[in-house]
Amino acid sequence: MTAYTRPQERPRRLRATPALRRLVAQTRLHPADLVLPVFVRDGIGEPQPIRSMPGVVQHTPTSLVRAAREARDAGVGGLMVFGVPRPEDKDATGRAGLSEDGVLNAALRTLREELGDTTVLMSDLCLDEFTDHGHCGVLDDAGGVDNDATLEVYAEMALAQARAGAHVVGPSGMMDGQVQVVREALDGAGRTDVAVLAYTAKYASACYGPFREAVASTLTGDRATYQQDPANRDESLRELRLDLQQGADMVMVKPALPYLDVLSDVAAAADVPVAAYQVSGEYAMIEAAASQGLLDRDRMVVETLTSIRRAGAQVVLTYYATEAARLLGG
Numbered sequence: 060m061t062a063y064t065r066p067q068e069r070p071r072r073l074r075a076t077p078a079l080r081r082l083v084a085q086t087r088l089h090p091a092d093l094v095l096p097v098f099v100r101d102g103i104g105e106p107q108p109i110r111s112m113p114g115v116v117q118h119t120p121t122s123l124v125r126a127a128r129e130a131r132d133a134g135v136g137g138l139m140v141f142g143v144p145r146p147e148d149k150d151a152t153g154r155a156g157l158s159e160d161g162v163l164n165a166a167l168r169t170l171r172e173e174l175g176d177t178t179v180l181m182s183d184l185c186l187d188e189f190t191d192h193g194h195c196g197v198l199d200d201a202g203g204v205d206n207d208a209t210l211e212v213y214a215e216m217a218l219a220q221a222r223a224g225a226h227v228v229g230p231s232g233m234m235d236g237q238v239q240v241v242r243e244a245l246d247g248a249g250r251t252d253v254a255v256l257a258y259t260a261k262y263a264s265a266c267y268g269p270f271r272e273a274v275a276s277t278l279t280g281d282r283a284t285y286q287q288d289p290a291n292r293d294e295s296l297r298e299l300r301l302d303l304q305q306g307a308d309m310v311m312v313k314p315a316l317p318y319l320d321v322l323s324d325v326a327a328a329a330d331v332p333v334a335a336y337q338v339s340g341e342y343a344m345i346e347a348a349a350s351q352g353l354l355d356r357d358r359m360v361v362e363t364l365t366s367i368r369r370a371g372a373q374v375v376l377t378y379y380a381t382e383a384a385r386l387l388g389g
Contacts, residue, residue: 086369088361090134090384094181094334094376098273099123100143101162111269112339113346115378117143123166124173126381133384137179139229139376140166141273144189152197152212153189157219163188164223171224181256182225184216184241185232193276195232195285204285206234213237214244221250227309229256233285239305256334257307260295260321262287266314266340273339295321296328307331309374314338316363319370326371335372337363342378357386 073083100107100117107117118126127138142163148155155161163182170180186209187195196209209232217228228245230237238257245253263286270276287294295312302310310329312322313336326333345363349356360379367375377383 086365088365088368088383088387090380090387091136092368092373092375093135093364093380093383094137094139094179094374095126095130095135095380096139096141096336096376096378097123097126098141098143099162099166101148102145109269109273111272111343112378113350115273115342117273120166120169124169127170127174127178130381130384131174131178133381135178135380135384136374137181137227138170139181139183140170140225141183142166142188143273149189149191151191153186156186156189157212157215159219159222161189164219167220167223167225176226179226180224181227181229182220182223184213184220184228184230186212186216187232187276195282196234204234206236206285209234210236210240214240217241217244217253218248218250221245221248221253225253227254227256229258229311231258231261231313233258233261233282233287236305238302238307242306254308255306256309256311257302257305258313259298259302259307259310260287260312260318260325262289262314262318264289264314264317264338264340266317266338269339269343289317292321292324295325299325299328303329303331309334311336311376312372314341315367315372315375316341319366322367322370322372332373333371334374334376335367335370337367337375337377337379339378361386 073079098117103119106122109115144155144162167182185195187193194204196204199205213230220228230241238255242255263283299310309332311334312318312325315335315337322335345359348354360383364375364383
């Protein structure tokens with residue numbers, strides 16, 4: 060049999076050793092690319108495990124600071140903070156999310172005091188954790204989400220989070236005009252230093268199930284009337300154009316792995332940094348498969364995060380952030 064010797068068709072040469080593969084890698088994953096989502100819960104004395112997300116907890120203020128320092132010291136780029144109020148503090152309009160002493164704003168203030176500008180503090184700007192009905196906005200008389208009434212609350216919430224110490228606010232409710240209203244509120248209060256991370260393409264996904272447990276959501280039904288339809292791709296670019304026109308400093312695709320095509324589209328069109336969120340369901344699937352011995356957990360963590368970066372994300376929100384930083388040698 061004739062040997063295959065044509066040198067121009069020998070791509071395997073560059074795969075021969077780990078050092079060669081590392082040298083020619085097109086996509087590099089670094090701890091600074093990662094953001095760790097964290098949950099802080101009001102009224103608990105010790106961290107509470109989240110059953111559907113093994114290894115992830117609802118933090119006390121003290122354990123939150125400890126986890127934040129751990130992430131920062133591992134080289135992780137930032138934190139996305141979610142608040143979980145007491146059930147009795149939830150109401151129809153989510154006012155607990157605006158309170159200076161509420162669980163989220165108090166946590167942001169503590170983190171900023173403890174960590175200063177040594178990491179990036181991002182805050183979830185949404186009402187679903189704080190409403191008794193579990194929707195991301197204020198409801199109208201017919202039970203639907205009132206877009207414009209919700210925007211008024213978002214503006215107040217953005218200012219409260221800025222005062223508490225957030226470097227970046229992330230309006231995640233998918234209300235029309237949310238980026239503009241938040242940007243104008245911040246600028247009008249002289250907080251031009253606070254950036255806006257737009258949830259540009261947030262799909263009505265089944266991958267959010269474990270997150271609902273993490274934030275003790277009371278939602279019944281779904282959010283399909285304001286989150287994007289998983290069947291649609293083009294509307295993400297329409298949302299992107301609007302968010303950029305309204306002043307978004309960064310944009311995001313959520314979830315990540317089921318929407319890598321959308322992420323690629325957004326990354327190709329955006330002239331601002333692009334983020335993607337490896338959400339709770341993506342995390343839970345890896346953990347479930349690994350617990351059954353069906354895959355190599357550490358390799359899968361790095362491979363999935365690399366695929367998200369390869370598709371175009373400059374920033375990746377992932378519950379694996381601190382652990383991945385260590386795997387990467389951060």
